[in-house]
Amino acid sequence: MLKGHRAKLHEIIFEAETTMGRLFDVGLLCAIFLSISVVLLESISEIDLAYGEVFGKIEWALTIFFTLEYLLRLYCVLKPLNYAFSFYGIIDLLAILPSYLSLVLFETHSFLLLRAFRLLRVFRILKLGRYVQESAILVKALHASRVKISVFIMGVLSMVLVVGASMYFIEGEASGFTSIPQGMYWAIVTMTTVGYGDLTPQTPLGQAVASGVMILGYGIIAVPTGIVSAEIAQVSREHANTISCPGCAREGHAIDAKFCRHCGIKL
Numbered sequence: 001m002l003k004g005h006r007a008k009l010h011e012i013i014f015e016a017e018t019t020m021g022r023l024f025d026v027g028l029l030c031a032i033f034l035s036i037s038v039v040l041l042e043s044i045s046e047i048d049l050a051y052g053e054v055f056g057k058i059e060w061a062l063t064i065f066f067t068l069e070y071l072l073r074l075y076c077v078l079k080p081l082n083y084a085f086s087f088y089g090i091i092d093l094l095a096i097l098p099s100y101l102s103l104v105l106f107e108t109h110s111f112l113l114l115r116a117f118r119l120l121r122v123f124r125i126l127k128l129g130r131y132v133q134e135s136a137i138l139v140k141a142l143h144a145s146r147v148k149i150s151v152f153i154m155g156v157l158s159m160v161l162v163v164g165a166s167m168y169f170i171e172g173e174a175s176g177f178t179s180i181p182q183g184m185y186w187a188i189v190t191m192t193t194v195g196y197g198d199l200t201p202q203t204p205l206g207q208a209v210a211s212g213v214m215i216l217g218y219g220i221i222a223v224p225t226g227i228v229s230a231e232i233a234q235v236s237r238e239h240a241n242t243i244s245c246p247g248c249a250r251e252g253h254a255i256d257a258k259f260c261r262h263c264g265i266k267l
Helices: 004-014 017-043 045-075 080-083 089-105 109-133 131-145 146-171 181-189 206-239
Strands: none
Touching: 004 017, 004 045, 004 089, 045 080, 045 089, 080 089, 109 206, 131 146, 146 181, 146 206, 181 206
């Protein structure tokens, strides 16, 4: 059980029921949005040329801030490794790692890799998830519907294969369907109602098949929406408290839970 200043830090950093906890969350949210804004502005060459040095200073200030936040989160839980390898623990690490990796990449040929590391800072936007209470409901709903959605996707892929092969044999190279994969590409574009128009059937039979695929696409779009919506309704009926475990920092415990269902630490 956490005691003293570690318990107080845990309450401020992981909970949002106190004034200090809310202030910490607001400050962290502002830092995340500022960091993402800097990344976006840096990608515009004219702005980066004019304010690149300022952006660099802001980024390092934010990196130090996020580093301190990460270390404090590890310090104020009983099992730091559990948090470090949790989803948000990995996201917190990814939020600070690119800046430090850029320090060791001085050679000219590493410039492209450096740009990739800098762009990885957009992972900081994922840190917002822990501050959106409804995100836990959505994650649980997606997890609960994963089998149904997997079966649905397999069914869609089967239809794409059949339709793609059919259009290849019906239309042929004269209409641009030079292979079965090309036909499958057309089927995916048509079935998802995107309709790029780079491939169009020319024969009456091909146009009839295309019409059926277009109508089928509207029905296909509604299926995963219904599956996830049903799971969201089910999860929303399940009551859960907002306590964060002092051991592994996980949330989503039952409303009457006394111990963490992941690590067994008393809540």
